[in-house]
Amino acid sequence: MKSCIVGYGSIGPIHANAVKMSEFGEIEAICDVRNSRADQGAVQMGCRAIYSFEDVLKDPCIDVVHICTPHNLHVEMACQALAAGKHVVLEKPVAITQNELQKLIDADRKSKAELCVSLQNRTNICVRKMQEIIKSDSSIGKLIGVSGFLVWNRDATYYNQDAWRGNWKTEGGSLLCNQAVHIIDLMHVFAGNAKRLRSSISTKAMDGIIETEDTADVLIEFENGVRGIFFGTNAYVTSNPNVLELDFENVRFRYADQALYRIEEGAPATVVATDVAPQIGKNVWGNGHLSAIEQFYRHLILGSENYLTLESALPSAKSILAMYESGKSGGEWVEVDK
Numbered sequence: 001m002k003s004c005i006v007g008y009g010s011i012g013p014i015h016a017n018a019v020k021m022s023e024f025g026e027i028e029a030i031c032d033v034r035n036s037r038a039d040q041g042a043v044q045m046g047c048r049a050i051y052s053f054e055d056v057l058k059d060p061c062i063d064v065v066h067i068c069t070p071h072n073l074h075v076e077m078a079c080q081a082l083a084a085g086k087h088v089v090l091e092k093p094v095a096i097t098q099n100e101l102q103k104l105i106d107a108d109r110k111s112k113a114e115l116c117v118s119l120q121n122r123t124n125i126c127v128r129k130m131q132e133i134i135k136s137d138s139s140i141g142k143l144i145g146v147s148g149f150l151v152w153n154r155d156a157t158y159y160n161q162d163a164w165r166g167n168w169k170t171e172g173g174s175l176l177c178n179q180a181v182h183i184i185d186l187m188h189v190f191a192g193n194a195k196r197l198r199s200s201i202s203t204k205a206m207d208g209i210i211e212t213e214d215t216a217d218v219l220i221e222f223e224n225g226v227r228g229i230f231f232g233t234n235a236y237v238t239s240n241p242n243v244l245e246l247d248f249e250n251v252r253f254r255y256a257d258q259a260l261y262r263i264e265e266g267a268p269a270t271v272v273a274t275d276v277a278p279q280i281g282k283n284v285w286g287n288g289h290l291s292a293i294e295q296f297y298r299h300l301i302l303g304s305e306n307y308l309t310l311e312s313a314l315p316s317a318k319s320i321l322a323m324y325e326s327g328k329s330g331g332e333w334v335e336v337d338k
């Protein structure tokens with residue numbers, strides 16, 4: 001597969017390196033509207049530089065387009081790429097409005113090309129291990145609760161580095177749809193579709209600096225009766241690893257600090273799996289870009305493996321949109337779109 005990375009800011013180089021390390025991909029071009037970034041990427045990757053997305057769409061040598069641009073460009077670019085017959089790796093969040101999300105679903109269904117979402121934490125060893133345990137060990141009982149905690153730091157320097165950050169129109173929200181999207185997605189991987197939820201969103205440390213939220217708490221009722229709790233803030237002094245807890249009838253699992261712990265009443269916690277340290281990118285991003293991209297490319301070439309489909313991202317994507325609806329309405333219950 002010959003690929004083009006569109007948007008060569010902080011995450012674009014991670015995609016480029018992951019493609020380069022994949023057995024099934026090669027970097028054909030780097031595209032960025034900031035010419036100097038495209039040029040820099042082309043030198044780093046030993047490929048062509050392209051300065052406009054329209055040229056990417058027209059380029060017959062490009063099979064896969066990685067969309068690593070600001071949030072408000074995701075859906076438009078993904079739809080255009082799919083219509084041009086290009087496969088797509090789409091960075092999160094998949095969409096920042098309901099209308100956009102529907103447009104993307106329709107374009108994905110209509111196209112013969114395929115779309116993979118960058119929810120790479122799902123490929124982490126601990127997440128896979130937890131899924132295996134659920135399938136194979138009925139003694140843990142039914143899942144009854146899932147909680148997610150995110151305590152990170154995103155300060156004024158972070159928000160001021162790019163004009164698209166911290167605005168409803170271009171980022172579409174901050175804490176929930178940007179930083180917390182991964183842990184919220186994992187909550188849905190284990191608990192399934194949400195039925196309804198209520199949330200509070202606020203701007204604590206970045207008040208007056210950004211218009212979007214830096215802090216949120218959410219109560220979720222899943223369709224299967226599982227209760228979900230999420231708390232997250234970007235207002236802390238540092239970015240600590242997320243914590244995900246799954247409460248089954250007979251045992252609790254905690255995924256934290258890149259380890260999965262099994263916790264039983266009256267006994268010390270035991271480690272049942274550990275993730276590998278990221279080979280590229282920041283610790284909080286996880287190692288998943290490598291495995292998620294490899295998995296998708298393997299699927300495109302061999303047609304065999306599972307990959308991170310848009311369909312699989314819909315439960316968390318719809319919930320996050322509902323969290324904004326509820327948060328903006330003062331915390332009312334909101335039914336999550338089916």
Ligand SMILES: NC(=O)c1ccc[n+]([C@@H]2O[C@H](COP(=O)([O-])OP(=O)(O)OC[C@H]3O[C@@H](n4cnc5c(N)ncnc54)[C@H](O)[C@@H]3O)[C@@H](O)[C@H]2O)c1
Pocket residue numbers: 006007008009010011012031032033034037052053067068069070071073091092093118119120162178285
């Ligand atoms: N999956 C993850 O863990 C993870 C981590 C970080 C960022 N991200 C996501 O990646 C995306 C990009 O984030 P970032 O931090 O790299 O942003 P960034 O601002 O650092 O980079 C975006 C790049 O896109 C370029 N760009 C803007 N408009 C363009 C256009 N029309 N055509 C081509 N290039 C264009 C910009 O010039 C910039 O270089 C966001 O959706 C973000 O949420 C995901």
